[in-house]
Amino acid sequence: MDLAAIRTDYRGDDISTLPAEPHRGIELWLAEALQAEKDATAFSLATRRQDQISVRVVLAKDISAAGLTFYTNGASLKGNQIADTPSVAGVFFWPNLHRQVRFEGSVTPVAAAVADEYFASRPWESQVAAAVSQQSRPVASYDKLRADFEQAKKDFTGRAVPRPATWGGYLVSFEKVEFWQGQPNRLHQRLLYTRKGSAYERIWLQP
Numbered sequence: 192m193d194l195a196a197i198r199t200d201y202r203g204d205d206i207s208t209l210p211a212e213p214h215r216g217i218e219l220w221l222a223e224a225l226q227a228e229k230d231a232t233a234f235s236l237a238t239r240r241q242d243q244i245s246v247r248v249v250l251a252k253d254i255s256a257a258g259l260t261f262y263t264n265g266a267s268l269k270g271n272q273i274a275d276t277p278s279v280a281g282v283f284f285w286p287n288l289h290r291q292v293r294f295e296g297s298v299t300p301v302a303a304a305v306a307d308e309y310f311a312s313r314p315w316e317s318q319v320a321a322a323v324s325q326q327s328r329p330v331a332s333y334d335k336l337r338a339d340f341e342q343a344k345k346d347f348t349g350r351a352v353p354r355p356a357t358w359g360g361y362l363v364s365f366e367k368v369e370f371w372q373g374q375p376n377r378l379h380q381r382l383l384y385t386r387k388g389s390a391y392e393r394i395w396l397q398p
């Protein structure tokens with residue numbers, strides 16, 4: 192496979208009109224990505240505990256002036272790393288739009304009532320699956336996991352599944368957000384927002 196010969200021509204609009212608040216820029220780009228991409232809300236999330244760094248894809252479930260919210264099992268690898276070092280980095284990649292948004296920030300659990308409300312809005316089978324999965328632990332057999340799921344479906348028939356104690360939401364508060372727009376001839380545009388008090392300073396970076 193000749194990976195070195197693969198070339199993509201990047202192009203896009205001038206991004207100097209992006210708003211002063213980075214969360215508004217992410218909302219604008221997400222709205223366009225939802226039309227252009229399959230899994231537009233998916234982003235790669237990097238977490239760490241001392242010198243152990245890991246990354247995986249999760250789904251953004253809210254963007255606001257407060258930051259970005261995602262949901263997961265707090266007893267997972269990422270949950271344990273966040274409990275140790277509440278500082279994360281993330282990146283959205285929207286290939287059809289030739290765009291990337293990366294961000295860094297501190298992370299805090301969302302209020303239990305917020306997590307309850309989101310958990311209750313998920314499909315019932317997803318709630319059951321969250322109740323039976325001990326995310327990131329070894330699994331003895333997928334047959335056993337499926338049997339546990341079927342048993343839990345029977346146990347919860349006709350009633351709401353309570354949110355597992357370890358399952359919840361996390362809010363990433365943006366310290367830095369960088370918008371990357373591909374441009375012809377590799378002269379890509381990069382706009383970096385860095386939090387300064389209650390506002391963000393903006394600088395342009397070389398490609």
Ligand SMILES: Cc1cc2nc3c(=O)[nH]c(=O)nc-3n(C[C@H](O)[C@H](O)[C@H](O)COP(=O)(O)O)c2cc1C
Nearest residue numbers: 230233247248249250262263264267268269270327
């Ligand atoms: C498209 C996609 C979306 C995903 N969304 C989530 C999510 O929102 N929350 C989550 O906990 N895991 C999600 N996952 C699974 C994670 O990538 C990962 O396998 C899991 O959270 C365990 O990660 P950890 O062991 O590093 O904690 C998603 C995976 C993919 C490919």
